[in-house]
Amino acid sequence: MKNENLYNYILGIADNNLILGQRLGELCGHGPTLETDIACTNISLDLLGQVRSFYQYAAKIAGDGRKEDDIAMLRKERDYLNVLLVEQPNTDFGYTIARQFLFDVYHFLMLTELEKSQDLTLSAIATKSLKEVSYHKRFSSDWIKRLGDGTSESHDRIQMAINDLWTYTDELFHQTEADKVMVAEGIGVDVTKLKDDYYNQVGNILEEATLEIPERKYFQKGGKQGIHTEHLGYLLAELQYMQRAYPNMEW
Amino acid sequence: MSEEQIKNLEEQFEARILRDDKIEPKDWMPEKYRQTHIRQISQHAHSEIVGMLPEGNWITRAPSLRRKVALLAKVQDEGGHGLYLYSAAETLGISRDEMFDQLHTGKAKYSSIFNYPALTWADMGAIGWLVDGAAIINQVALCGTSYGPYARAMVRICKEESFHQRQGYEIMLKLANGAPEQKDMAQDALNRFWWPSLMMFGPKDDESPHTAQSMKWKLKRKTNDDLRQQFIDQTVPQADILGLTIPDPDLKWNEAKQGYDFGEIDWDEFWQVVKGHGPCNKERMKARVNAWENGAWVRDAAMAYADKKSELKNKQAV
Ligand SMILES: [Fe+2]
Ligand SMILES: [Fe+2]
Numbered sequence: 345m346k347n348e349n350l351y352n353y354i355l356g357i358a359d360n361n362l363i364l365g366q367r368l369g370e371l372c373g374h375g376p377t378l379e380t381d382i383a384c385t386n387i388s389l390d391l392l393g394q395v396r397s398f399y400q401y402a403a404k405i406a407g408d409g410r411k412e413d414d415i416a417m418l419r420k421e422r423d424y425l426n427v428l429l430v431e432q433p434n435t436d437f438g439y440t441i442a443r444q445f446l447f448d449v450y451h452f453l454m455l456t457e458l459e460k461s462q463d464l465t466l467s468a469i470a471t472k473s474l475k476e477v478s479y480h481k482r483f484s485s486d487w488i489k490r491l492g493d494g495t496s497e498s499h500d501r502i503q504m505a506i507n508d509l510w511t512y513t514d515e516l517f518h519q520t521e522a523d524k525v526m527v528a529e530g531i532g533v534d535v536t537k538l539k540d541d542y543y544n545q546v547g548n549i550l551e552e553a554t555l556e557i558p559e560r561k562y563f564q565k566g567g568k569q570g571i572h573t574e575h576l577g578y579l580l581a582e583l584q585y586m587q588r589a590y591p592n593m594e595w
Numbered sequence: 596m597s598e599e600q601i602k603n604l605e606e607q608f609e610a611r612i613l614r615d616d617k618i619e620p621k622d623w624m625p626e627k628y629r630q631t632h633i634r635q636i637s638q639h640a641h642s643e644i645v646g647m648l649p650e651g652n653w654i655t656r657a658p659s660l661r662r663k664v665a666l667l668a669k670v671q672d673e674g675g676h677g678l679y680l681y682s683a684a685e686t687l688g689i690s691r692d693e694m695f696d697q698l699h700t701g702k703a704k705y706s707s708i709f710n711y712p713a714l715t716w717a718d719m720g721a722i723g724w725l726v727d728g729a730a731i732i733n734q735v736a737l738c739g740t741s742y743g744p745y746a747r748a749m750v751r752i753c754k755e756e757s758f759h760q761r762q763g764y765e766i767m768l769k770l771a772n773g774a775p776e777q778k779d780m781a782q783d784a785l786n787r788f789w790w791p792s793l794m795m796f797g798p799k800d801d802e803s804p805h806t807a808q809s810m811k812w813k814l815k816r817k818t819n820d821d822l823r824q825q826f827i828d829q830t831v832p833q834a835d836i837l838g839l840t841i842p843d844p845d846l847k848w849n850e851a852k853q854g855y856d857f858g859e860i861d862w863d864e865f866w867q868v869v870k871g872h873g874p875c876n877k878e879r880m881k882a883r884v885n886a887w888e889n890g891a892w893v894r895d896a897a898m899a900y901a902d903k904k905s906e907l908k909n910k911q912a913v
Contacts, residue, residue: 369654369663372670373647374882376890377897378678381647385671392664399660413659437893493903494896501892579655586658586716593774595658595716595766 351405352425352522353532354466355415356568357454358398359426362416363576364447365391366583367434376437383483387444390476397469417587421577422570425520429512431567431576435505438491438498442505445484449545450516452477453538462530485549492553499554506550507558514563516542612812617743620686628812631805632742633687634703635814637694640680641705643673645698645879649713650722658716665762666719672755679751683744699884701871706730708791710873717770717777717784723763725785725792725830731756732826733796736816764833771837778838785834786842793857794865796823828854 345351368388375381399412406415429447434440455477458470491502517539519527526532547557566572586595596604604623611618618624647670654670657663681691697703708726713719734756737749770781797803797819809815817825827846834841845858867873 366655369667372654372667373644373651373674374886376886376893378644378674378681380890380893382671382674382678385667385674389664389667389671392660392667396660396664416660437890490900491893491896494898494900495892497892498896498899582655585656590658590774590776593658593777595662595769595773 345406345408347405349522349525350463350531351402352520353526354398354402354405356425356520356522357458358395358402359424360430360447360451361391361395361398362583363424363426363579364430364443365389365395366579367430367432367443368440371434371440380437380487384440387480387483390473390480394469394473394476397472401465401469413587417584421572421580424567424572424576424580425570426567426572426576427512427515428564428567428573429509429516431573431579432509432512433575436501438501438505439509441484441487441491442502442509444480445488445549446506446509446513446546448477448481448484449549450513450538450542452481453541453545454533454535457533457538461532466531488549488555489553492550492555502553503555506555510558510560511562511564513542513546515565515567518565518568520568609811612741615739616741617746618741619743629687631808631812631814632745633684633689636680636684636687636742636745637689637697638704638706640677640684640694641698641703642709643677643680645705645709645883646726647673647677648879648882649709649711649875650719652713653716653719656716657719662719662766669723669759669762672759676748676752676755679748680745683742683748686744695887699880699887701880704869706795707865707868707873708795709879710868710876711787711791712875714787715780715784717767717780718788720763720766720770720781721784721788723759724767724833725763725788726795727756727759727763728830729792729795729826731760732822732829736822737814739813739816741813767837767839771839781837782839785839789842790860790864791868793823793827793860794868796820796826798862798865824854827857831855 365388368384368391371381372385372388373381375384395416396412399415402415403411410418429443432439432443452474455470455474459467459474461467461470488502491498493499517535519534519536523532523535527534550557564573605625608618608624608628618628650666650670650673654663654666657666681694684694685691694703698705708729713722731753734749734753738746738753740746740749767781767784770777772778800806800818800820803819806815806818810818831841831846843858845856847856848854849856868876871877
C-alpha cells in the first residue's frame with residue numbers, strides 16, 4: 345500500500361467509533377428510560393455515521409478494491425486498532441456512561457485538533473463530527489453529575505465504573521508509528537499533547553459530580569497494536585456474522 | 596351536576612365529534628371516552644416500544660454499515676413514537692409510570708405481531724414492509740380521529756412509518772434480486788410474517804365488540820375486515836414485483852369485488868398469542884421488565900439530583 349501510514353492512522357481513529365457504536369447498539373430498547381434509550385441510540389448513530397466517512401476514505405487510500413464494509417467487518421481480531429476502553433462491555437448504565445464520558449472528552453479534544461489537519465478529507469470529517477461529539481460530551485457529563493451527585497447507590501456505582509475504566513484512559517495518549525509519521529506531515533494529531541487538558545477536564549467534572557479521581561500507577565494498553573481484551577472477539581463475532589456467513593453478497 | 600346537565604354535555608360532545616371538531620385535553624369528555632382513549636393510546640405506545648425489541652436484536656448483526664445505521668435510526672424512531680404516544684395518553688390523566696406498570700403486569704396489551712421472533716436478516720425487510728405497512732393502514736385512518744393530541748401524534752408518526760415501510764421493502768428487493776440464498780431468506784421471512792401481519796387488523800368484524808362505539812368516536816374509520824382487505828390488495832402486487840409467493844393457496848383476484856379473496860386466518864393462533872402464549876411473549880415482557888428494574892437506580896438518581904438542584908435554586912432565590 346502506498347500510503348500505509350495514513351491508512352493505519354485513519355483506522356486508529358475510525359475503529360474507536362465502530363466498536364463504541366456497536367457496543368451502544370446492543371443497548372437499543374433496553375435503557376433505563378425511553379429518553380436515555382433514544383439518546384444512546386443517537387450517539388451510536390452519530391459514531392457509525394462518522395465511521396462510514398472514515399472507512400470510505402480508508403478504502404480509497406488502500407486502493408485494493410476493498411469497500412467500507414470489507415474494512416469494517418472482514419478484518420481479523422488483531423487488525424482492529426481501537427483503544428481498549430471502547431470495547432469494554434455494557435456492565436450497567438454506570439459503566440456505559442463512564443465509558444462514554446471518558447471517551448467523549450478525549451474524542452472532542454482529538455477532533456478539535458484534527459480539524460486543523462492538512463488532509464482536507466480528515467479535516468472535513470472532523471468538522472462535521474465535532475458538532476455531534478460536543479452533544480455526546482454534554483450528555484455523558486450531565487449523567488456523570490446526575491449519578492455522582494444523585495443517590496448514595498448511584499454515587500457508589502458510578503464511582504466503581506470510573507475506577508474500573510480509569511486503567512484504560514492512559515492508552516488514549518499513546519502514539520503509534522503511524523501517528524508519529526502523520527504528525528510530522530501535519531496530517532495527524534499529536535495525542536500526547538492532549539493529555540493534560542484531558543485529565544483536567546475529566547477531573548473537573550468528576551469533582552463537580554462529588555466523585556473521586558482515581559489514583560493509579562498502572563494502566564492497560566495494547567488496543568492500538570491490535571492486542572485487545574477478551575471482550576472484543578465476541579463483539580466482532582456478532583459484527584461480522586452476516587459478512588462471514590454469506591460472503592460476497594450485496595445487502 | 597344534574598343528570599340533565601350531563602346529558603346536555605354528552606349531546607354537545609357527540610355533536611362536536613360529528614362536526615369533526617377536535618376534542619382537546621381540557622374539554623369535557625364522557626368518562627368512557629377518556630378510558631377508551633387511555634386504553635387505545637397506551638396500547639399503541641406499548642406496541643412501539645415492545646416493537647423495538649425484535650428489530651433491536653439485529654442491530655449488532657446488520658450485514659453492512661449502511662443497513663446498521665438505517666436500522667438504528669428506524670428503531671430509534673419507534674422509541675420516539677412511543678414517547679409522543681405516552682405524552683398524548685398523559686393528557687388524559689394517566690402517568691407514564693402507571694402505563695408501564697400496566698404493561699409489566701400484563702394488564703395492558705400491545706400488538707401481538709411483536710411476539711413473533713426475528714430470526715434472519717430478511718425479517719428486518721419483512722417487518723418493515725409488512726408490519727410497518729399494516730401499521731400505516733391502521734394509523735392513516737387515525738389521523739382524523741377525534742382526540743386532538745392523538746390525531747396530531749398520528750400525523751407525525753405516519754410520515755415516519757411510510758419511510759420505514761419503503762426501507763423494509765428495499766431490503767426485500769435487494770434480497771429478492773440477490774443470490775439464491777438471499778432470495779430463499781426473503782421468501783422464508785414472507786412465509787412467517789404474512790399471516791401474523793393479517794392478524795394485526797384484529798378479529799373479524801362480527802367478533803369485534805367495540806367497533807360501533809369506536810367508529811362513532813372516529814377511533815376507527817373503517818372496520819377490521821375493510822382494513823385487512825385494503826392491506827392485502829395493496830401488498831400482493833408488491834410481492835409480485837419481488838418475485839416472492841404469498842403463502843396462501845386460496846389467494847385469488849376477484850373481479851367482481853375488485854379485490855383479492857384469501858384463505859382462512861388461523862384464529863386459534865391469533866387468540867393463543869393475544870392471550871400471552873405466542874413464541875416470544877415471555878421474552879418480550881422479560882426484556883421490558885428487566886430494562887425497567889435495572890434502570891430503577893438510574894431514575895432514582897436523576898430524580899434526587901433534580902431535587903437537589905431545585906432546592907439549591909430556591910435557596911439562592913431567598
Ligand atoms: Fe412506529
Ligand atoms: Fe415503524
